[in-house]
Amino acid sequence: MSRAPQAKIADKRRLDPRERELEIVQGAVAFFAEFGFDGSTRELAARLGITQPLLYRYFPSKEALLDRVYEEVYVNRWNKDWESQLRDRAVPLEDRLVRFYQAYAKVILNYEWVRLFMFAGLKGLDFNARYLAFLRSAAFDLIAREIRREHGMPVDGPILDEEAELIWGLHAAIFYLGVRQFIYGMPVPDDRDADLALRVRAFLRGMPAAVGDLIQSEEMEEARRTG
Amino acid sequence: MSRAPQAKIADKRRLDPRERELEIVQGAVAFFAEFGFDGSTRELAARLGITQPLLYRYFPSKEALLDRVYEEVYVNRWNKDWESQLRDRAVPLEDRLVRFYQAYAKVILNYEWVRLFMFAGLKGLDFNARYLAFLRSAAFDLIAREIRREHGMPVDGPILDEEAELIWGLHAAIFYLGVRQFIYGMPVPDDRDADLALRVRAFLRGMPAAVGDLIQSEEMEEARRTG
DNA sequence: TATGCTGTTTATCGAACGATAAAGGAACTT
DNA sequence: AAGTTCCTTTATCGTTCGATAAACAGCATA
Incomplete structure (x- = not known):
């Protein structure tokens, strides 16, 4: 020795x-x-x-x-492969989203990530806004376009604020699991992967339908104005 | 004078x-x-x-x-009428939910409410867990049962964890508007009422369908087990 | 075993904190 | 106008903070 x-x-x-x-x-x-x-x-x-x-x-x-x-x-926690996986149309969209959020949740839903993120925000650092601007550009736009493609809607042109907001909503629901557990000290579902799969399923049933209603009513509005 | x-x-x-x-x-x-x-x-x-x-x-x-x-x-901010309004079946369920969340958002989506709530959680006070336990008992169970009734499902018996979790998700998406605005310093939709209406619409399109899938697959599971 | 390097501790500084005691001063009573 | 009340300020205490300087001590080398 x-x-x-x-x-x-x-x-x-x-x-x-x-x-x-x-x-x-x-x-x-x-x-x-x-x-x-x-x-x-x-x-x-x-x-x-x-x-x-x-x-x-x-x-x-x-x-x-x-x-x-x-x-x-926070540095080097984003996996670049996630973006190509989200785009892989050989896999059903629901599976792609479920796997992405399960992997992403593994990174962010832990004591240190959630709490330090909130402390930074409350302190007034611009870190949070910068991080979420990246997240939106890296994932939200991509997800919105894949959903459009899935439903035969045009994938070009900018994403509507409403589409982005509903994707924000899914993100919020997932991040809130961490807030509940690590900030409020409350229980969360035991089977996180199953929970995330359920959330993605509910999201994919509701979001395109709501956005579809929106676009329809906009088209009707426009038709009423122009004709 | x-x-x-x-x-x-x-x-x-x-x-x-x-x-x-x-x-x-x-x-x-x-x-x-x-x-x-x-x-x-x-x-x-x-x-x-x-x-x-x-x-x-x-x-x-x-x-x-x-x-x-x-x-x-935080004291005396909850309006008891909200509960009876949520139960008022003379009004379409979507309208009831939209109006409830628009009124509730007026109470919680402000600088002081959101930030002090998060400060309390990070400090380790049990205030947050107590508040949210109340919210769940006062509103979430009620909402889950109204959704069940709307879709011809049994309204008796305990609410499934999955149903509660998806309602948590809607709540999270709405509260996260306050987090984005007052903690992260990011922009949020200008027209809050329209945004909330969209979120409720997407939620009502997706949540019952996802829970329905869940119950169906559980019934199939049970059928396979029992014979 | 003696020496030098450097990782680590002891001692301490000035500022800011929550909290208390005593003095000051505005408004009312007589 | 003098006296009383009590709202408000000045002065200060003991503690804790981030940070620095100097002394100490482990480990390698000679």
Whole structure:
């Protein structure tokens, strides 16, 4: 037993800096997700079993540590394959949507993701708006067009606000599972995949019909005006 | 001009205690909705144009003031008539739901309601779970049964988790409008009433169909098991 | 075993926090 | 006009915060 002097066990003083930094970051993710940005560096250090000034050896300020926390939780979580999978017409649209939301839910429906996201929003950071603008451009427009194609509607031209809003609604219902569980502390369905499948099914039964009604009534409106 | 010495104008020092307390409460609602519970009493006092110790003349502690803030925003906001209106079968179910959610949205979709609700949840208070348990018992079960009746399904017996979850989904989509606007700082549809009508329409097209599928497949499952 | 490097702790600073005590001052009574 | 009431301010306490400086201590090298 020459290597690893006593690495993991007991008093782990004088760690390799890379390992210590990793511990700090992971501890900070859990800590700030629980207490928000106003959680104190002393309390965080106590949780990590180190002293508070040591944090400042690894991060120049609390804000720098928080930036690192956000990078850890939100960067590189989006899978580019999801977009091509959503477009794969060899698979029924309902299956595509169910699989996408099941995979996406695995990424976002966890304690850290949900709570840090809400803390950021309440703090007034523009992070949330930027993230959701990306989500809309990456997924919502795509989903709207696949639904149009499925129902023989024109896929060119801009997506109606109403179509986007109903897709927002599906997204909201799914994200709200995380809010209920991790922010309100309420129970959520045991079988998440089955729950998501149900939500997608209900969405696909209702959304195109409601949008269809809308477009019909718009066409009637236009017909009444022009003729 | 004997009365109202110079009541409203200029330096409003030495107010009637009732009026001063009202100003403090209203200011505190706006202030803590913006900054959360960690907003300082000094900053609040500065906003009110008074000194910080004066707050302690009217409230024994910061927590007592926060309790008053929550009472101000959340107590007596539920209109008992909503429940009988939801049950009024002289009105088409879609209209009943649209009107209910339009009225309910007027109550909850504002800066203070949405943000203080989220701050409370993140703080770990049980307020959110209690409120939503009430909402479910007061409205969700009722809505589920009205939908069942509309589709010729049995209205007795407990509501399925799946039915409740899809109603949660509609609620989530509506509440998320407030989250987008007041927490993320994003735009929302201009015409809220039209937007809500669209959401209810899509919900009513999809939810019963998805639940119907579910029950059918359960019946088939049971039929396969029993013989 | 002595020395140097550096990861870590102890000690501490100035600012901001919730809260309290005492002094000030406006409006009413006599 | 003097006195009383009580709304409001000034002054301040003890604590906790983020952050810094200096001392300490583990581990490798010589």
